Amino acid sequence: MRMPIRSLVAGVAAAAFAFAAPVSAQQKIKIGFITTFSGPQGVMGQYMKDSVELALDHLGRKVGGLEVEMIYGDDQVKPDVGVQVAEEMLKKHQVDFVSGIIWSNVMMAVMPVVTGSGHIMVGSNAGASPLAGSQCNELYFSTSWNNDQTPEAMGKFLQDSNINDLYIISPNYQAGKDMVAGLKRYYKGRIVEEIYTKLGQQDYQAEITQLRSKNPKAVFVFLPGGMGIQFLKQYDQAGLRDQLPLYSVYTVDEISIPAVKDAAVGIYETRYWSPDLKNPANQRFVSDYRKKYGKLPVFYGAQSYDSIMLIDSAVRAVKGNVKDTKGMVAAMRKANFNSLRGPFVYNVNHHPIQNFYLLRAEKVAGGDIEMHIKKTIFEKHKDSYYQDCKMKW
């Protein structure tokens, strides 16, 4: 029994000495950015990081006039790793802000940790509904959206277009069900069938066969990431792309389009932003992104860019005194920065009130495929949960 203890001591002592504590001077601000870098979803993290770096370039590598150090963390799509990374950022690196996070479940775990330590968290993707509702927090701001808003927009469009006999496919997990619930909040037409597929499923041929036999007039899907890429390819191979209109959310975007190419042409999405949205900040962002990285930015990146700009506006407002949390919160509420989506106003729950557009993937001269805005569906849309939020200001 002595032996194991000895080796235990060796191991723990080694750990203690392996990590010397770095102490930093407080003349610069530190921002922690948590996203996913490993695994297939790492591509989203890469786009987000690239956008953050571009934002820093545009700010002259200074946030609020101060030198900035960005610390990136990888949550590996796991809430517990996200928490560990957040703790490392707060306690070891002593960051002033934490931002980022793609996944709702990671966000739900991390947000209390960050706000609980008295720091401001700027979420730049995850849009879990409790955070817009009952669990809204003075120190939590979102530069993205609430999950339900995007399918709500699609639902409204389908309803207003009098489209009936809709076939719905969504993965069988919380977000998958939320998307359909959001759709149905505005869409009251006839639904032929609602299919929930396995999370991570690769082959949709069975579902496509099933779909065809029911003769729907339109199909709605929510299939993010790899699932969507596979579905789009298979939908096209079954000859349905030209025959049966496909409406999706979080499925066709600048990341999935290069992987499927022509299979994406003609498909509709709803979103609050698109690369072709015409305002000076966005036009600059898109063209500089193209110059620097050789491709179009994606909405995950646009949100991350905005999160840096939001933080910058807050630090500027308190003249660099990042200890003045109350002052920064007040400044963030004003959202005094040029958002890539145009006019940016916060709702009482610290989620943006924004427009939603109908987008379509189209081929342009030169053979590339891009998302273009076709029409505006919602103007200054509020999410459906803000009334559960108890904050008043």
Next chain:
Amino acid sequence: MLVLLALPPLVIALGQPFYLDLVRRIMILAIAAVSLNLILGYGGLVSFGHAAYLGIGAYAVGILGFYGVTNGWIQWAVAITASALVALAIGAVSIRTSGIYFIMITLAFTQMLYYLGISIAEFGGDDGMRLNAKSQFAGLVDLNDPVAFYYVVLLLMLLAVFLTYKIVKSRFGMVLRATKSNEARSRAIGFSPYPYRLAAFVIAGAMCGLAGALYANHTNYITPGLMSWQQSGDIMFMVILGGMASTAGPVLGAFALLLVEDLLSGWTQHWQVILGPLLILSVIFFRRGLAGVLYKPDA
């Protein structure tokens, strides 16, 4: 010796509070690894579904908390009991098979639990659920205090190692190990492996359930991902890496794997391309795992 053990953690606690959390997480997973080692290393039962008990223990705490029961004693007792019962059920069916078939059956059960977990909306489904309050042990210890929590975990980990050691050295343990090394011969002597294996399986499950309860308190957040086969694989790797030769081997394995992961991911986002070959090399050169490097294994 035990005093020596308590000192280093104190040093860390004074210097860098983050490491308290890191080491605590490692120790909790080490408990899970130690429990797996009982059946895997000593019993020869390669269970790919061990993470299921992490999940059961964690959800026991979470679900009870959801319904307002925050008494730590009750929560943890339920975590251990529930895990033991599920282990009994799964074990009763699976232990009739052996080898790769046993691996696959345990894997299958875990997958089923995982998919079940994702589809239940009340407890968050795939998004997981938050723990609103830590387990309450009124008067005895406050788990909200990071240092106190740390020592609780440390104590429990040492207890787990000690308990496993005692089991392995006992008559029960000897029969278990005999059935692993030569099943035919142990039958010939008159021992049926089945009840011994099942008992070990249940004990391992219960211990892992406790680790799950601790884990829930540590992250304050519970997701079905805790029950996935990837998580099972992680625990298994800790056991294999640390060496199945000793009761404390898994602890070494847990520390090694998680510390290296933390260190490497700080360097580069492509850390897995380094970790992969490291694992391969460690398998090729450390025949008995890391524990085998540090001292001679018990037979």
Next chain:
Amino acid sequence: MTFALLFEQLLNGLQFGVMLFLMAAGLTLVFGIMNFINLAHGSLYMVGAYLAVAATQWTGSYVLGVVLGLAGTLVVGMIVEVVALRTLYERDHLDQVLATFGLILFFNELVAIIWGRAALFASGPAWLQGQIDLFTGSRYPLYRAAIILVGLVTAIILWYVVTRTRLGMLIRAGASNRTMVAALGVNIRLLYTVVFGFGAALAGLAGLMAGPIYNVQPGMGELILIQVFVVIVIGGIGSIRGALVGAIIVGIADTLGRAFLKPLLGTLISPPAAESAGPALASMLIYLLMAAVLAFRPQGLFPARGG
């Protein structure tokens, strides 16, 4: 539910089964003959897909891309076997699991470093696009029909090699009694390398065929790996016949389950309950199937080991 629908779903199941078979055949041979658990089999599948895509882009021809992809995977497989795996044959299964897991991590990152993490664009050749008309009146993607064809042809070739050639005889002998084969003076090392290479090529074939319909991205192998393990457990370790039967059973069961389980349940219990129970049950189906098979025949359907 019409006959046309059922038939088309059966075809889908068959096609999925064929892909599983290509993967399972290699894996079961390696496990049966070399007694080696290779978790990195999925990585060879991935390598096949990536090499084929890269070769197609480089040469501009789909056929050349396929040939080069296959050859490349064969080479990679043999290199891996000689460099990393040879020392592990005598070791415990668990050590093999850990080492091949390390291989998975390595290959996934390597592929990400070379090609990036984003899914690659992979399309079949123009002459395989479009649909064919089935006798039932519905239309079926030509590419998938081609997969079924290729898979069945491969199965026939494998059957021929295994039952009618000397190599096949050695493989079957090795699967049922390895020590005896070595004792009879056969160059076991060479046999192992050949078998492993064979398995790698089969996995690569599955990968490059899967490219156009599934995702070509890091980690694509692990998604299918569990199902492949289920197949070889059901079919019996070391048996190609078992792999084929097991694969088709799993493919059809999974596909039909996903398609028909919910409506079927809806007739027995209330529709809202069937809403959530259906998909959940469908995902568990292949595991339940495996448990059922093992309950009746613990060695799988066609075990290669005698006695």
